[in-house]
Amino acid sequence: MNSFKxxxxxxxxxxxxxxxxxxxxxxxxxxxxxxxxxxxYCVVDLHAITAQLVHEDLKGQIRSIAAAFIASGIDxxxxxVFNQSAVPQHAELAWIFNCVARIGWMNRMTQFKDKAGxxxxxxxxxxxxxxxxxxxxxxxxxxxxxxxxxxQKQHLELARDIAQKFNIDFQDKIRATGAGIDMVVxxxxxxxxxxxxxxxxxxxxxxxxxxxxxTKKMSKSDPSDLSRINLMDDGETILKKIRKAKxxxxxxxxEVEGLKGRPEADNLVxxxxxxxxxKKEDVLKEYGxxxxxxxxxxxxxLAVHVLSPITGEMRRLMDDTAxxxxxLRDGGExxxxxxxxxxxxxxxxxxxxx
Numbered sequence: 001m002n003s004f005k006x007x008x009x010x011x012x013x014x015x016x017x018x019x020x021x022x023x024x025x026x027x028x029x030x031x032x033x034x035x036x037x038x039x040x041y042c043v044v045d046l047h048a049i050t051a052q053l054v055h056e057d058l059k060g061q062i063r064s065i066a067a068a069f070i071a072s073g074i075d076x077x078x079x080x081v082f083n084q085s086a087v088p089q090h091a092e093l094a095w096i097f098n099c100v101a102r103i104g105w106m107n108r109m110t111q112f113k114d115k116a117g118x119x120x121x122x123x124x125x126x127x128x129x130x131x132x133x134x135x136x137x138x139x140x141x142x143x144x145x146x147x148x149x150x151x152q153k154q155h156l157e158l159a160r161d162i163a164q165k166f167n168i169d170f171q172d173k174i175r176a177t178g179a180g181i182d183m184v185v186x187x188x189x190x191x192x193x194x195x196x197x198x199x200x201x202x203x204x205x206x207x208x209x210x211x212x213x214x215t216k217k218m219s220k221s222d223p224s225d226l227s228r229i230n231l232m233d234d235g236e237t238i239l240k241k242i243r244k245a246k247x248x249x250x251x252x253x254x255e256v257e258g259l260k261g262r263p264e265a266d267n268l269v270x271x272x273x274x275x276x277x278x279k280k281e282d283v284l285k286e287y288g289x290x291x292x293x294x295x296x297x298x299x300x301x302l303a304v305h306v307l308s309p310i311t312g313e314m315r316r317l318m319d320d321t322a323x324x325x326x327x328l329r330d331g332g333e334x335x336x337x338x339x340x341x342x343x344x345x346x347x348x349x350x351x352x353x354x
Contacts, residue, residue: 003181004142004144004181004195005038005142005144006037006038006144006145007037007038007039007040007141007142007143007144007145008033008037008038008039008040008143008144008145008146008147008200009039009040009041009042009137009138009141009143009145009146010026010030010040010041010042010146010147010148011041011042011043011044011047011084011137012026012027012041012042012043012044012065012068012069013043013044013045013047013048013065014043014044014045014048014058014061014062014064014065014083015048015052015055015061015220015221016061016220016221017064017220017228017230017231017232018064018065018068018220018230018231018232019208019218019219019220019228019229019230019231020208020218020228020229020230020231020271020303020307021208021217021218021219021228022068022220022231023068023072023231023307023310024208024271024274024275025149025207025208026147026149027068027069027072027074028072029147029200030069030072030074030147031072031073031074033147033200034074034075034078034079037145038079039074039079039080040079040080040082040141040143040335041069041074041079041080041081042081042082042083042084042137042335043062043065043066043081043082043083043084043328044084044137045058045062045083045084045085046084046085046090046091046133047084047130047133047134048061049126050124050126050127050130051115051124051127053124062083062328063317063318063321063324063325063328064232064314064318066081066083066317066324066327066328067313067314067317067318067324068231068310068314069081070313070317070324070327071309071310071311071312071313071314071317072310076327076330076331080331080334080335081327081328081331082328082331082332082334082335083328083332084137086328086329086331086332086335086336087140087332087335087336087339088336089140089336089339089340089342089343090133090136090137090140090339091133091136092136092343093136093139093140093342093343093346094129094132094133094135094136096136096346096350097132097133097135097136097139097162097166098129098132100162100165100166100169101131101132101135101158101161101162101165105158105161106128106129106131106132109128109130109131109154109155109158110154111130111131111154111155112127112128112130112131115127116128130155131154131155131158131159132158132162134152134155134158134159135155135158135159135162135163138159138197139159139162139163139194139195139197139342140339140342140343141335141338141339141342142193142194142195142342143195143197144195144197144198145197145198145199145200146159146197146198146199146200147199147200147201148199148200148201153199156197156199159197160196160197163192163194163195163196163197164185164192164196166193166194167180167183167185167190167191167192167193167194168185168190168192170193170349170350171190171191171192173349173350173351174191174192174193174349175191177345177348177349179193179345179348179349180192180193183196193345193346193349207270208267208270208271208274209263209264209267209270210222210227210228210267211226211227211228211229211241211242211244211245211246211267212224212226212227212245212246213227213246213263213264214246214262214263214264214265214266214267215263226241226244228241229241229242229303229307231307231310231311231314232311232314232315233307233311234311235304235308238300238303238304238307239297239300239304242268242296242299242300242303243296243297243300245264245268245296246264247264247265247268247292247296248262248264248265250262250265251289251290251291251292252265252269252284252287252288252289252290252291252292252295253265253284253288254284254285254288254289255281255284255288256280256281256284258284258288259280259284265292268292268295268296268299269283269284269287271299271303272295272298272299272302275299275302275303275306276302
């Protein structure tokens with residue numbers, strides 16, 4: 001092997017309803033990436049129990065994410081769509097990475113601090129070790145690229161740190177197994193087994209904010225359903241939510257500069273731009289100087305036009321759970337075949353008796 005084979009990996013947690021932010025910030029990007037890449041897309045159900053152990057309908061949530069992937073245009077035949085728990089090698093490699101990673105690395109993870117809050121002593125060990133499992137998700141396939149948002153960049157850096165430490169600590173054994181490649185870490189040439197995964201950031205990722213507060217991200221966990229547009233919302237519900245979205249009394253500006261200090265206006269213009277594959281400047285050239293009473297119906301019509309086909313297909317798929325389960329089962333078998341090969345090499349490198 002002279003180089004790592006390019007491979008894209010990403011996953012979505014099956015917690016709560018998928019919303020417009022998930023679609024624009026992640027799933028639509030997944031669809032675009034599959035055109036020119038080998039892709040593995042995962043419903044990360046093991047991650048779902050790190051913050052909330054007991055779920056009312058975890059199977060239904062897993063199927064819903066898979067349905068969203070497929071309804072949005074991901075091809076589960078050319079690529080792989082599966083749920084994480086179907087491939088036990090994720091958890092196997094995560095344990096090894098728990099031994100590679102340092103406690104100090106985990107304690108620096110800002111997302112743990114945010115999710116654990118003030119009662120850190122009562123957070124699960126799984127929540128603290130979450131980034132180690134995320135590294136395993138990626139590296140159990142030796143994936144080379146991951147599409148990430150701002151909130152996951154630190155976790156990707158940790159995955160690189162874990163891969164680098166493993167490669168350096170085991171480089172002699174990696175060479176002895178013949179499973180690695182020559183690579184350079186910093187200025188040091190080594191023989192490594194895991195790639196130093198790279199983030200995929202294609203264009204300005206739309207940061208979709210709450211419809212009730214333009215300073216907060218649109219979130220599945222927000223107690224107000226009016227704060228988000230869910231992918232399963234019908235046209236009437238979307239219209240209602242956009243009509244009730246928070247705005248200010250001024251009309252829309254003609255220049256992007258005029259959106260500064262106006263988070264709600266900036267958010268709605270950004271959503272319109274993302275849904276129409278245009279720039280904010282172009283949207284404001286069309287709607288600058290107009291009131292939100294004109295802009296909101298236009299935004300609602302656009303959102304319904306883009307999302308209705310996805311919603312309809314999701315509903316159809318969710319009514320045929322046997323079909324979704326078959327897709328996930330097939331994807332799990334294909335993913336497991338890849339992961340087994342990687343873990344066999346990892347066991348040989350470490351020195352486990354098989």
